[in-house]
Amino acid sequence: MQLPILSVLIFLPLLGIIPLFFLSQKNDKVLKGYTLALSLVEFVLSLRLWFGFNDAATGMQFVERHNWLPQYGISYFVGIDGFSLLLIMLTTFLTPICVLATWEDVQFRVKEFMICLLFMMSGMIGVFVSLDVFLFYVFWELQLIPMYLLIGVWGNPARRVYAAVKFFLYTMFGSLLMLVAILVLYFYHAKTTGTYTFDLLKLYGLNVPFNMQFWMFLAFALAFAIKVPMFPFHTWLPDAHTEAPTVGSVILAAVLLKMGTYGFLRFNMPLFPEAAYYFVPLFSILAIIGIVYGALVSMVQKDLKRLIAFSSVSHLGFVMLGLFTYTMQGVQGGIIQMINHGLSTGALFLIVGCIYERRHTRMIADFGGLSTPMPIYATIFMIVALSSIGLPGLNGFVGEFLILLGAFKVNKLYAAIAATGVIFAACYMLWMFQRVMFGKVTNEKNMGLSDLSWREIAYFAPLLLFIVWIGVYPSTFLDKTKATTAQFISKMEKANKGTKLTLSHLFKGEAR
């Protein structure tokens, strides 16, 4: 019998929590070491997915299905395709790094912190592998709780509770409307086919009338757009990012936000393809507003974390723009950009975490000339900043270029405006870098700062490796998503014709 690898990945961290209860709170190094070991095991296990994954196959792989509540058509149904594979790898890859980053940072309630972290990991992987809508919803809500605790308990004392509650309520708001839409979809499926099921693949086959698609698309989109976050729903993000502890910000930016974009790819678009075409202008424009607005607001931030948070809004605008092009380049670029954002922004938050640990401030004005006392730090910071800007040869370029290419094929104006986002990114990133790193050391407290320790270098090294790898040879990663994307595009194309017909029909009717 084959090892049920996905279940192992979901439940290993959960089971791993149990020994933590019996470890002493005092030996925080033991607790951290244990969690590090567990997350490394998890990463090694997830490599099985990477190497066992069949690039050419279009369907779901590593599928597991067990009855959960058969009376209700609910099953424990998991599997992955190209879309989820990369995100799972990102999750398992970043968790050990996060544990390493907590080594000195977290001293308060270490045991509970590690429990939250492992709980989180289960939830995240669960979200990415669920193919049963009910199961997905359970995981989707489940990972809220540990994140809420991470922000609220270990966050910045001043406003952490506000940020945590805001995060929870915002996400909950969207997902509850999604729950109603899920139910409507479920009963519609039962009405048309006679079978009650939450099986996503079966729901894909449904031909939902356009007016239902319209509302259900909006309900799902609200849940995911809040998570992404897209432009008008982004206000929880800067607060959550700024108040969260370093590792919380890393996970939030790198993985949690991707749940939103992943949700669009996995649920919104394939379930309601006609509506997905219908809403292209709306969502593309919101994405572009996000790109430009996020970048402009980043420029005026005084707090490093807030700056990076707003840059996330901008970067995820790119992802959304790419996905809504429904072109091979756009969608693949969108996916690779999700990974890029996870790596670069994750690394940026870690970088801010490093100086926050040393100086206990994140204000740009408190720094200046850090490259003199911290040369290694300056180098790493420079590479990551450039990758976030999208310098050719580093990962950011690949994603943004593909997205702009896709957008250009669909609408030249969109591509042109979105491209300004890259320029603005260079402005805010480099300007921030200049103010923090270059010039003379103006603040005396910054004189004696120690450079990165070996531990810190150890967790930046793998990040840098992939930043360069994706930049130089993205095919390794693009190949994994190619088949799935092609299938996705062809599916969307089919729906497109239908919509165009009805739309032109409408216009003709008006003309008459």
Next chain:
Amino acid sequence: MTIPVPSFSLSSIGPWLTLTIAAIIILLVDAFSPKGRKGIFPILALVALAVAAWQTYCLWGKVGVDFSRMVYLDNFAFYFYLIIILGTALTILLSPNYLEEFGKNLGEYYALVLFAAVGMLLMAASAHFIMIFLGLEIMSIAVYVLAGLFREDPRSNEAALKYLVLGAFASGFLLFGMVMLYGAGGGTLYLSELASKLSSYAELTRPLTLLGLALIIVGFGFKVASVPFHMWTPDVYEGAPTNVTAFMAVGVKAAAFAAFARVMFMVFPDFTVQWNMVLWVLAVATMTLGNVVAIAQTNIKRMLAYSSIAHAGYLMVALVAHNQLGAVSLLYYLLAYTIMNIGAFAVVILVGRKKDSYLNIYDYSGLGFQHPALAATMAIFMLALAGIPPTAGFVGKFYIFSAAVKAGYIWLAIIGVMNSLVSVYYYLRITVLMYMRPAEAELGPIPFTYGLTFAVALTAVATLAIGIFPGFFYDMAVNSVKIFPGLAG
């Protein structure tokens, strides 16, 4: 002249008899035994409840009527038996030490709880309006006394008096509604006969029928604490002893919903269009008021009182849906609600300590790290009440809103989930206080006694267990609601 005695079988009311006998024995033992034997009462009560549960188990699956068609024997009743017995048993687990603190660990408390439970069982199985009324009164009178158990405490007195006066008034409404239906139905109060007499549209829309129905809704609305008949709830819940509050919040509500649902599903199955609009409005008002006002509460018992109003609103959504799934969700939700709510009250008793001196929500500050296990269970109950997976509360809400969507009440479902969102705010505040605020004062030792600790642990585990594996109770509930042929698929 001989009066023929209709044949009956005592076994069909076995659980009632067991609990009644046990209550009488407790009273006798209390009267005749010297002081210092108090420990025996809770054990006697629990044993009686266990026997009643076993009798219910033996009855499970039986279908029919007994005692001159006065009592229904069906799984719908038996499911409620189990919920009520479970709720009563958990209440008794909470009681001994708490009552001891107030010097009120008396035999009559246990006897009254058992009597109230008998009344609840009666309501769940009534086949006749007079039986419903009898059950309601047996239950209510016992609970009036229980609410005033701490007779030196003015708040407890206030609670009892308020509950008594308003409750009597509501009973009057119910009785008056029955009178109207007696007239409308041509001289019968059997539920099944009323159903056939009132089956035509013309009969149903006669003013007499409508008035009777309206008055009955008022009567039940009072007992389940639905808006606008909820005014008594916060004061009574706050003033009554905490264990009695727990009992009222789950037992009384379950019993009232049992009778309410049976009347609605049986007598008025074809009446969907008319009474559903009324119930729709009541459900929305109940949910919204309960949740919004709960936000402003700083006393944990008051907060839970308003939350119980809100939960009555969710349960009414299940009635509005008026389909089989709705009935199933009603049963499942009441079970889940019983478990998680009693759990929450058990934590309130533990944290309240010494004569309830810590009932403010800010007394929970810092609990998370001083008493991690206790706080974790409270967090589970709060998340369950808020309806967050993977708890029983989530599955219950999921069923209820499914039923609403299935019946086409999509707006009701949307209002319902938005209400859940509002409720998340105040339930979450407890976790915020427990985990994210430093303790304001040293909490001091918490009296973990066997009964209470066991109740908390059991309810916490059960909340998670039936949330993750709801299949068994779902099937049971499906099995139970088959007796209502009038319900749509």
